[in-house]
Amino acid sequence: MTQGANLLQEIAAVVGPDNLLQGAAAKRREQPWKTGQPFRAKALVRPQTTAQVAEVMRLCNACGQTVVPYGGLTNLVQACATVPDDIALSLEKLDRIEEVDATAHTMTAGAGVTMQQAQDAADKAGLFFPVDIGARGNCMLGGNVSTNAGGTKVIRYGMMRDSVLGLEAVLADGTVISSMNRYIKNNSGFDLKHLFIGTEGLLGIVTRVVVRLSVRPVSHNVALVGCRDFAGVMQVLGSARQALGSSLCGFEVMWSSFYDKATQPVGRLESPLSERFPLYAIVEAMGTNAARDDDIFSDALSSMAAADLIEDGVLAKSERERDAIWAIRGEVEWLVRDAQNFDVSLKCADVGSYVDDVGARIRRDVPGALVAAFGHLGDNNIHISVLSDRQDDHVRATIEAHVYNALRPFDGAISAEHGIGLEKIPWLPISRSEDEIRLMRSLKKMMDPKNILNPGKVIGA
Numbered sequence: 128m129t130q131g132a133n134l135l136q137e138i139a140a141v142v143g144p145d146n147l148l149q150g151a152a153a154k155r156r157e158q159p160w161k162t163g164q165p166f167r168a169k170a171l172v173r174p175q176t177t178a179q180v181a182e183v184m185r186l187c188n189a190c191g192q193t194v195v196p197y198g199g200l201t202n203l204v205q206a207c208a209t210v211p212d213d214i215a216l217s218l219e220k221l222d223r224i225e226e227v228d229a230t231a232h233t234m235t236a237g238a239g240v241t242m243q244q245a246q247d248a249a250d251k252a253g254l255f256f257p258v259d260i261g262a263r264g265n266c267m268l269g270g271n272v273s274t275n276a277g278g279t280k281v282i283r284y285g286m287m288r289d290s291v292l293g294l295e296a297v298l299a300d301g302t303v304i305s306s307m308n309r310y311i312k313n314n315s316g317f318d319l320k321h322l323f324i325g326t327e328g329l330l331g332i333v334t335r336v337v338v339r340l341s342v343r344p345v346s347h348n349v350a351l352v353g354c355r356d357f358a359g360v361m362q363v364l365g366s367a368r369q370a371l372g373s374s375l376c377g378f379e380v381m382w383s384s385f386y387d388k389a390t391q392p393v394g395r396l397e398s399p400l401s402e403r404f405p406l407y408a409i410v411e412a413m414g415t416n417a418a419r420d421d422d423i424f425s426d427a428l429s430s431m432a433a434a435d436l437i438e439d440g441v442l443a444k445s446e447r448e449r450d451a452i453w454a455i456r457g458e459v460e461w462l463v464r465d466a467q468n469f470d471v472s473l474k475c476a477d478v479g480s481y482v483d484d485v486g487a488r489i490r491r492d493v494p495g496a497l498v499a500a501f502g503h504l505g506d507n508n509i510h511i512s513v514l515s516d517r518q519d520d521h522v523r524a525t526i527e528a529h530v531y532n533a534l535r536p537f538d539g540a541i542s543a544e545h546g547i548g549l550e551k552i553p554w555l556p557i558s559r560s561e562d563e564i565r566l567m568r569s570l571k572k573m574m575d576p577k578n579i580l581n582p583g584k585v586i587g588a
């Protein structure tokens with residue numbers, strides 16, 4: 128049996144000594160967003176091919192060595208947390224875009240390609256990779272698959288799962304499962320890719336993916352509107368859906384608790400609206416007929432104003448103005464760094480009452496806490512971020528309990544898109560039945576009997 132230093136030597140022989148980092152060299156790996164997952168593992172391994180990933184896993188499995196897959200480390204749930212006995216396996220060197228097929232509308236790429244690189248490559252080919260999140264410059268396709276990333280265009284294009292046609296994954300014992308399907312339709316038995324989508328590295332290591340691309344839109348309209356209450360925001364959403372149909376691709380809501388932190392005088396950014404409102408919404412549409420789409424969009428906004436659904440609004444006239452509106456929604460560094468962040472799902476119509484309820488409960492028990500709310504309302508998903516001067520375990524637990532317990536009456540989900548990682552394990556039973564959790568554990572046991580792949584995450588030890 129391979130053990131300790133022997134194992135590391137054998138791994139170094141597979142990946143090359145430069146790709147097995149230890150000590151300060153491993154710790155130096157950049158964590159661009161401060162997601163609080165310090166490197167504690169005994170080594171960081173950087174394979175360059177699927178064959179190397181498979182050989183490393185075969186060696187690790189033989190001696191029960193635990194392995195934590197690393198993508199861009201941008202997850203917000205401690206899904207890449209390591210302990211000193213672990214090895215971290217980074218996919219960063221599987222960073223090649225193998226093919227963009229402009230006829231079939233597919234891209235084949237390594238797991239270490241960043242979301243931004245995938246978007247740029249699609250754009251260069253006159254196509255569009257629609258999964259888009261604030262961490263696009265750092266997160267990687269393998270991580271996006273493993274977390275089933277959502278983002279700002281889910282209302283139209285779906286989540287990462289909807290963009291993945293096929294993938295290749297290495298199992299815990301080193302077996303390579305090549306399921307590189309390229310077709311929209313393929314019902315040839317079980318669609319095994321789903322075992323690896325959204326399972327946070329517990330069932331296998333994703334090494335390559337085939338993603339579906341869309342036609343590149345030629346029109347792009349973005350508006351920011353101010354509303355007097357949540358009922359008004361819901362009316363704007365209904366009206367936007369009706370008027371814009373399938374060109375509606377984003378609908379984000381921001382409570383003033385978030386907006387006021389992001390914009391001047393408290394925040395850095397200039398508000399494009401002269402007045403302040405309790406709530407704001409960003410409406411985004413993309414289409415394939417520039418002249419017609421622009422008219423439909425501005426008519427939709429005029430109708431909303433005429434019907435008194437919006438108090439004030441601004442329609443972006445240029446890319447710079449579109450970016451300025453989205454920058455407000457993207458102003459989250461302060462949250463990622465300092466706040467307790469939650470991302471929950473519930474029926475759109477219940478979101479307003481839920482946010483009010485959670486805010487009141489937290490402010491009652493943690494005086495002075497800022498409860499900021501914002502998110503992808505068009506797909507039922509709200510982020511709650513809580514900033515408090517008091518950061519002890521008791522306060523953190525109180526805040527967490529309020530956010531999750533308040534979901535129960537609404538039958539809400541504890542994670543809309545960020546996943547479970549280590550952080551949400553105790554709360555999983557709110558969203559999944561005992562039978563579902565038992566089946567997750569059975570699958571894990573069957574596919575990784577020695578429990579070496581990202582152990583302790585999602586379903587616990």
Ligand SMILES: Cc1cc2nc3c(=O)[nH]c(=O)nc-3n(C[C@H](O)[C@H](O)[C@H](O)COP(=O)(O)OP(=O)(O)OC[C@H]3O[C@@H](n4cnc5c(N)ncnc54)[C@H](O)[C@@H]3O)c2cc1C
Nearest residue numbers: 198199200201202206261267269270273277278328333544
């Ligand atoms: C500013 C900011 C904005 C964000 N906005 C959104 C958003 O709008 N929507 C959203 O869904 N998320 C969002 N996130 C969260 C995060 O960016 C996503 O979860 C992203 O998909 C994680 O990708 P990653 O490459 O960083 O994965 P990592 O954080 O490195 O890993 C995430 C999980 O996947 C596993 N993993 C990574 N790579 C592989 C692989 N190749 N094979 C198997 N397992 C693997 C890891 O072990 C871990 O369990 C945001 C994060 C930040 C910092």
